Amino acid sequence: MTEESIITDEMRTVIGKDGEPQTIEVDKTAIRWFARAVGHTDLVFYDEEYAKSKGHRSIIAPPGFLGHAIHTPGNPTNIVGNSIKRPPAIPGLGLMRLLNGGTEFEYYGEDICGGDVLKSVTKIADLRERTGALGKMLILTTEANLYNKEGKLVATERGTGIMY
Amino acid sequence: MADQVYFEDVNVGDEIPQLVKNCTTQQLVMWAAGSGDMYQIHYDKDFAAGNNLPGVIVHGALKNAFLGQLLHDWLGEKGQIKKYSCQYRGMDVPGQDIICRGVITEKSQDGGKNVVQLDIWTEKEGGEKTSPGKATVYLPSRG
Numbered sequence: 622m623t624e625e626s627i628i629t630d631e632m633r634t635v636i637g638k639d640g641e642p643q644t645i646e647v648d649k650t651a652i653r654w655f656a657r658a659v660g661h662t663d664l665v666f667y668d669e670e671y672a673k674s675k676g677h678r679s680i681i682a683p684p685g686f687l688g689h690a691i692h693t694p695g696n697p698t699n700i701v702g703n704s705i706k707r708p709p710a711i712p713g714l715g716l717m718r719l720l721n722g723g724t725e726f727e728y729y730g731e732d733i734c735g736g737d738v739l740k741s742v743t744k745i746a747d748l749r750e751r752t753g754a755l756g757k758m759l760i761l762t763t764e765a766n767l768y769n770k771e772g773k774l775v776a777t778e779r780g781t782g783i784m785y
Numbered sequence: 786m787a788d789q790v791y792f793e794d795v796n797v798g799d800e801i802p803q804l805v806k807n808c809t810t811q812q813l814v815m816w817a818a819g820s821g822d823m824y825q826i827h828y829d830k831d832f833a834a835g836n837n838l839p840g841v842i843v844h845g846a847l848k849n850a851f852l853g854q855l856l857h858d859w860l861g862e863k864g865q866i867k868k869y870s871c872q873y874r875g876m877d878v879p880g881q882d883i884i885c886r887g888v889i890t891e892k893s894q895d896g897g898k899n900v901v902q903l904d905i906w907t908e909k910e911g912g913e914k915t916s917p918g919k920a921t922v923y924l925p926s927r928g
Contacts, residue, residue, distance in 0.1 A: 651819070654815070654818060654819040655819040655820065655850075657815060657819070658812065658815035658816040658818070658819035658820070658847070658850075659816075659819075659847070659850045659851065659853070659854055660806065660812075660851075660854065661854055661857070662858075663857065663858070675862060683850070683853060683854070683857070684850065684852075684853025684854070684856065684857055684866055684869065685846070685849055685850040685853045686850075689821055704821065720873075721845045721846065721873055722872060722873060723845075723870060723871060723872035723873055723918075724845070724846060724849045724870060724871065725868065725869070725870030725918075726849075726853075726866075726868065726869055726870070727867065727868040728865075728866060728867060728868070730865070779870070781872070
């Protein structure tokens, strides 16, 4: 029995393509909020003077925090506009529900500090399909690369989304 | 914070110090604000029930951030996270322990860096791994 693929040729054309670049603000209040929500106890995430005494430019972004997107400054009603990722749209996608499958963060030895403004560029790294408990599922892998103001790559977030 | 850990002092098979979390619903609301993830299954019991969930559930990304804290606290000032990841395999709920653990799987040197690989994960009481993952870190040398 042959089953029809849910991934069309048209959908495949977006694999490897970059989405629109986004501006990401790594602000100090957001760093402190994130650190407190996790339960971090290291003052390097909270106290500017302490962070500087440890050789950092300012308080540093905790693991997994890369700032918030400011991509809809003209839209005050958008409450889901914080994602650092904006992959290209997938044409003809019929599945609407999304589960977060997994996350990977990679760093390149550069501090990411309060006050930094980063540029994020996200591509769809891969599209796969699987049939499981939820029926046919589309496994979407995204890769967001973040660059500092000198254009240097400072972090990569790879995410797996499960659409069904 | 614990004393600085050095490359020479760790061995394959060693377990790093555990980090035990137990989320209140308040913590999930703080995380929603801190991360920007406003999906209601994490703070609205009725909404969660309407999605066939037992109640509100802990954000996957928060468990990822717990694993980030596990590594950060172990690495001290001179260690560095190169890469870490986890998959979201099982649900966790408020009021139950989320035990964050890591075991060293490999030690190597690469271009002057002291590289340590680990398996990392969160587990429930009883041992079910809900967020298995991997990490690559750099440790300082005593030398």
